[in-house]
Amino acid sequence: MPKLSRRESLHALAVAGLCSSAGLHWPTPALAQAASPSDLKDEDIFQFALNLEYMEAEYYLRATTGKGIDAADLGSDPGSVKGGRKVSFQDKAIGEFADELxxxxxxxxxxxxxxxxxxxVDRPAIDFEAGFAAVAKAAGLPDFDPFANDMNFLLGGMLFEDVGVTGYAGAAPLLQKKEFVEAAAAILAVEAYHMGMARSQLYQMGxxxxxxxxxxxxxxxxxxxPADKDQGIERNGKANFVPATPDGMVFRRTPQEVLRIVYLTDKAGVDSGGFYPKGMNGTLKST
Structure with a gap:
């Protein structure tokens, strides 16, 4: 069987659901025939990450300032953002944490x-209202509003931060340029700090x-x-601030697995939905 390109392997894995928390496994010949023939570039991965960072920045800026990203940082033809407003933080430390985020x-x-x-890529269209409404329904949290109070704000942030950490961990091995790998590792570390703080604060809330x-x-x-790549903040009656594999390593998600979460779908071949009503911008946009 001929050697597959990185994108061929990634696409086939996503379709088959053969990713595990320990890394990526090689696809079958049948799946290889259905894969894309072109290589995945470092810039494709960074564009994908930029889409996610737009959403995170919009969420935190709206929660802390009541407005989103300035026009100078959006691109020439940005999509609209629906939802989000300033949170009336009751805990001074959480408010300061939100500002730092x-x-x-x-x-x-x-x-x-x-x-x-x-x-x-320009900022894609983002819909916090529809996205969080769907998350709330799936999680059994009626009338959930992430901008209503400190706890809800942290829950909304946890949704993004946990996924961001696993997404960076999954994408890093696909990068080729040394400077890109270094940057991804550094940003992953910051996202992990965010995640740990949010999870610990939520645990202490009871x-x-x-x-x-x-x-x-x-x-x-x-x-x-199908793989188990998530953990709550409480397990077996004890705190679980750090979701990790049995080897003490961060879980890894492929871009397609990340897209399933932010598009709020468990199906392959979907290119929009959930928090991104018109899909992401760039090459990596389909589950």
Whole structure:
């Protein structure tokens, strides 16, 4: 059998659901024949990441300032954003944490736009209202509003941060340029700091927050495929701040698995939905 390109392997794996938390496995000959013939470029992966960073930055900026990303950082033809408003934080520390999150995610958007240059994709259309409504329904959280209070804000952030960490871990082995690998690793570390803080804060809020966070985790894991790549913040009656494999490593998700979560679908071949009503911009946009 001829050697597959990286994109061929990635596409076939996503369709078959053969990804495991330990890494990627080789597809069967039948799946290889159905795969795309072109190679995946580092820029394709960074464009994919930029789409996610746009969403995270919009979420945190709207929660902390009441408005989103400035026009100068959106591209020439950005999509619209539906939903989001300033949160009335009751806990001073959580409010300051939120400000730091917003600064970090906006910095990530600017980094990717600077690095990609003319290849930087515009902000895609983002729908927080439909996205969170669907997540709430799947997780059994009636009338969930992520901008209503401190706990809900952290739950909404956890939805993105956990997925971002696993997405960066899954994409990093696909990068070829040393400087791109270094950048992805550095951003992954920041996203992991975010995730750990949000999960620990939620755990300390008590039973209601713990159950809600675990429900979000279960809902995500049902979307991304058959492998177990998610963990709640409470397991066996104890705190679980760090979701990890038995080897103490971060879970890995392929771009297609990430797309299933943010598009809120468990089906292959979907190119829009959920938080991205018109899909992501760039090469990597289909589950």
């Amino acid at each position: 917003a600064e970090n995610e906006l910095a990530h958007v600017r980094f990717y736009r600077k690095t990609l240059g003319s290849q930087a 039973d209601k927050a713990q159950k809600a966070a675990n429900a979000v985790s279960v809902a995500r894991d049902k979307l991304d495929g």
